[in-house]
Amino acid sequence: MKQMSTRSQVIWWGAAMAALLLTLWLLGQAILPFIIGAGVAYLLDPLADRLERAGLSRTASVVLITLVAVMAFVGFVLFLAPMIVRQATQLVNAAPGMIEQFQDFMIQRFPGLLPEGGTIRAGLNNLAAAIGERGGEIIGSVLGSVAGMVSVIALLVIVPVVAFYLLLDWDRLVAHVDELLPRQHAPTIRRLAREIDQTLSGFLRGQGTVILILGVFYSLGLMLVGLPYGMAIGIGAAMLSFIPYVGVLIGGATAIGVALFHFWGEPVWIGAVIAIFVIGQVVEGNYLQPKIVGNHVGLHPVWLLLALSVFGSLFGFVGMMVAVPLAAALGVLVRFMTEQYVESPLYTGRQREAEQPLPVLVELVPDGTRDALRRRDGDETGPQADHGKMR
Structure with a gap:
């Protein structure tokens, strides 16, 4: 069978990646619960493996983890989330008054620092006005957009169900994906995936x-x-x-x-x-x-912010959800391509030497050794026997 060229493989895999990004852009809100569920399953899989090693079955481990996670989420929504939202709203509403009091205090104590019509004073006035006018709108729009995209039904029903089944079959899914890897590049893909x-x-x-x-x-x-x-x-x-x-x-x-x-x-x-x-x-x-985090993570904060900004602007809230895993994957791929570049002729300026064939081992023996071995083994001699052997 003829081997597929590297160029053809790049084209096919590039088309698959483009199709995946197009799917994210088109489906957006519809696939968001499934993305969240897959992320939850990925994060909880090591815990399920640890419970299995402790003696629980996979099903019992997943059921226990799901119950604890659902109870924790419901407790957060019922008790902590309303308090956090209320305090954040009150802080935003109180911020303009605090800025005005700070400005009055500075004018009374240090009038030379905030002259009438000065840049600092104008900036404080603009900041207070902006927070007062837009602060509440920003919180309301953020909460409204999140509530619209991540509906209550999705959070309470779809996400736990998706996470449960993916967590239950996670090891089998990983093994199945491994079987589908292109055989020629499977070792490299496994290394990059790790x-x-x-x-x-x-x-x-x-x-x-x-x-x-x-x-x-x-x-x-x-x-x-x-x-x-x-x-x-x-x-x-x-x-x-x-x-x-x-x-x-x-x-x-x-x-x-x-x-x-x-x-x-x-x-x-x-x-x-x-x-x-x-x-x-x-x-x-x-x-x-x-x-806890360690120095081996390799996900630079600037790279993470860039990924959040780019994918968030392209794909909205869904893009922000997948920005971190995509940033991690792209970071590893960039490091891999850098290694390949450093070893390539484009960097070194020298062509790679062609692989030399393995040497052929030739054993030299004295004349008559072949005939002596044949007589010892009882083989027939003569041209006819040799002809039969060679056939």
């Missing part, structure tokens, strides 16, 4: 654990010191922590700003708010990130 899995799982599971820990720490800490909107600020700072220093800077600046207005004249509580974010940053940088 690297993508290490990058993606390390980032999602590791960073998700870090966000959960920081969210609990920031929220409880700010609520214990009595800071208004403490849960919303803590959750927001934790969710932004996947970008180094951005979460602590934005969350810390917001918390300290609120503390200055709420605890004015009480420096102990203002210092407590600052200490919460300092401790959180120290623990995250020196323990959580190195121990």
Whole structure:
């Protein structure tokens, strides 16, 4: 059978990738629950494997995981989500007044810094007006779009069902996909798939654990010191922590700003708010990130932000859902192509040497050895026997 050329394979696989992206763009909202379900199954598969090794069957492991996950999600929707949304809305509505009070305070204490008609003063006025006019609209539109695309039925019915069945058959699906790999490139594809899995799982599971820990720490800490909107600020700072220093800077600046207005004249509580974010940053940088996420993930924050921006603009909310796995896959493929480029003539400037055939081993024996061996083995001699042997 004639072997397919590399160019033909590239064309076929490029067409398959284009068809996949077109499907994402056309189906969008319809396939979103299935994408979420597949992502949940992928994240929970190691836990199911661990329960299997502990003695449970695959079915019992999946049922237990599904029940716990559904209960946790329902608890979040019923108890935490309304509080977070309410506090975030109140914070946005209160922000213009805080900015105006800060501006009045600065004018009274340091009139030279904010002259009438100055750039800083105009910028503060514009910021307060923008937050007051657009802040509530942004929260409402975000919540409305998410609620529209991820409907209650999809979250409560389709996603758990898809995740359950995919998690139940995950190992068989992986084995079946492995059987369908093109045989010529199967070892390379398996190697790239392992690297993508290490990058993606390390980032999602590791960073998700870090966000959960920081969210609990920031929220409880700010609520214990009595800071208004403490849960919303803590959750927001934790969710932004996947970008180094951005979460602590934005969350810390917001918390300290609120503390200055709420605890004015009480420096102990203002210092407590600052200490919460300092401790959180120290623990995250020196323990959580190195121990949980590690340095082997290889998913740079700038690369992740670019993927979220590009795929989100192209495919909407569905694109943002698949941006992280696609960013991980593209990062591994770029590193692989870089390795191939460094070894290619395009980089070295030298053509690769053709593979030399294996040498043929020739054994030299004294004359008469062949006839002696034949007589020893009882073979017939003579031209007729030789002719029969050669046939």
